[in-house]
């Protein structure tokens with residue numbers, strides 16, 4: 170259904186005839202057909218909602234001209250699309266059918282958007298490169314930026330697109346085109362979200378071919394544009410961003426809209442930079458069926474708006490220009506109605522998904538990171554230098570380097586991760602380079618180039634949102650969040666986007682990125698904002714793998730599994746353990762991997778079990794050695810090292826042997842990771858227990874600066890010792 174935009178106008182301008190900005194009469198008729206289909210499909214859905222045959226409705230009414238114009242200028246399956254819910258006409262113009270849209274509305278198994286998992290108008294058409302859309306307003310913007318970056322990266326590194334067996338690449342096809350454009354749209358209200366501004370900033374700075382489309386209907390539910398936007402006009406505010414092509418126009422005029430899109434897309438395709446399209450549209454049908462705009466908009470305002478309805482405008486245009494007469498228009502509309510009736514009848518017959526499918530595609534169905542494919546042995550190095558024990562920081566750095574060498578799809582960015590953004594200083598050998606505040610990425614930019622290792626702006630949502638867009642396209646971003654304490658601006662992306670994309674698109678899209686995060690306390694002076702844990706907040710998110718190694722060898726093996734696997738991974742690196750004497754190990758070689766969800770037996774014992782991970786492992790070991798010396802209590806210590814999935818079998822085996830168990834963790838006690846483990850033990854191993862399940866963790870407060878306070882707050886070896894003694898005596 171996508172129209173060839175190259176076709177000449179039927180009337181030649183040179184002969185003094187009329188031009189419709191390059192649109193032929195046939196294309197104008199087709200434009201109207203799509204616009205009318207879009208509007209009437211909304212009407213149909215509204216009816217179906219009133220009949221309780223569908224469960225939600227949100228319309229694209231008033232926005233149809235924008236969608237059709239964009240769909241005519243851009244190319245489905247070639248360009249990339251991050252739409253929002255009012256983009257029905259766009260998706261129709263790109264080739265999605267009313268039937269496919271209705272399948273989402275009824276929640277059918279065959280719904281290509283989501284398999285019945287998302288609300289209607291949450292577009293996702295893999296065939297057309299329409300990337301699964303979510304509900305949080307604005308979260309699409311940074312992903313679109315990352316998508317555009319990926320396209321540019323593959324154009325510069327075409328070999329990176331090659332398939333490879335044995336890792337995520339086997340299941341991740343890459344397609345790209347050197348002049349592709351990424352479309353992203355949003356409403357006027359959504360321009361208030363910070364992620365919108367972060368997206369503009371990066372697209373501008375990197376001159377990315379992103380088409381930002383603001384569909385300004387002057388309302389965000391009931392909040393008018395002058396409350397959202399300082400001065401009431403977003404174009405005025407963004408005018409200072411360099412490298413942009415700007416357009417502002419009446420988006421209810423299909424021909425003017427088409428012309429604006431043509432100019433903008435040409436600018437992006439030519440590699441000049443991003444374009445900003447500000448289309449003034451209308452919203453005739455309230456925000457959604459759950460909203461009644463008469464509560465906050467008087468009739469006069471609504472009537473004025475109705476005079477600009479793009480459907481009527483287009484009808485009048487076609488008649489005025491003698492492209493269609495009234496009879497032909499009626500014929501066309503009748504045909505649309507008939508086709509829609511057929512689509513509705515078919516969609517109402519469609520099979521529903523089965524309840525047993527609900528956990529399908531939470532994770533990759535193709536590659537299980539807990540499988541033996543990820544179980545390899547460390548290399549024993551003959552070379553004495555390589556065989557010398559290395560710190561966790563050393564081995565993480567070595568693993569990153571190895572994987573960048575092995576897989577050209579791996580890119581790294583974050584705050585301060587580059588050696589030096591001002592490359593000339595490196596070239597002139599004036600400086601040594603930084604490579605991360607903890608130096609975990611040191612030397613990687615020098616080794617692999619500035620387009621593979623680079624600094625991000627100081628914006629955590631920017632890091633995770635862009636990584637999500639890149640990974641959706643097939644890159645393997647391994648990005649860094651500098652401190653766990655500052656992960657929160659990325660929370661929308663981490664909770665609602667990265668881990669959900671596979672499930673909500675019914676496996677239509679996936680984004681197996683790795684997010685490395687420096688975490689934890691015991692720093693003596695780390696204080697409130699450089700000591701936080703909080704891993705259970707992330708293990709609570711389905712779709713996200715969470716890893717938390719306690720030593721150098723595990724960090725190397727698990728990081729490699731994280732990079733090669735097909736799921737998104739949160740890789741937590743304890744700052745206190747980066748350079749500890751505890752847990753150093755020789756370099757294990759470039760293929761050493763540990764499967765996820767396999768605990769490590771740190772110390773065997775018979776009297777009680779301590780289940781722990783991270784920086785509590787060495788503290789538990791210290792306490793266990795002391796209690797064995799002093800009281801002969803023989804403690805078994807299990808280091809979970811991977812928190813999702815976690816090794817239930819190892820826990821159960823140990824508890825069956827010792828019958829007494831402590832779950833110890835660094836985060837504050839209540840609602841923490843130990844609660845889940847303790848609950849599961851009580852549930853499934855109740856008969857095996859000779860004592861209550863105990864938790865030892867931080868106090869339910871924040872981590873203070875003064876070392877005396879820090880010691881009192883975080884769990885210490887002495888706390889573990891006391892806990893072990895009490896439980897052994899119970």
Ligand SMILES: Cc1ncc(C[n+]2csc(CCOP(=O)(O)OP(=O)(O)O)c2C)c(N)n1
Pocket residue numbers: 255304305306355356357358359360384386388389390452456
């Ligand atoms: C982050 C977030 N906050 C709030 C909402 C609830 N919500 C959904 S749409 C909407 C208004 C959006 O207005 P605008 O961006 O102007 O788009 P429009 O609906 O007018 O086309 C709101 C507040 C949401 N979906 N996501």
Ligand SMILES: [Mg+2]
Pocket residue numbers: 356357358384385386387388389390
């Ligand atoms: Mg709006």
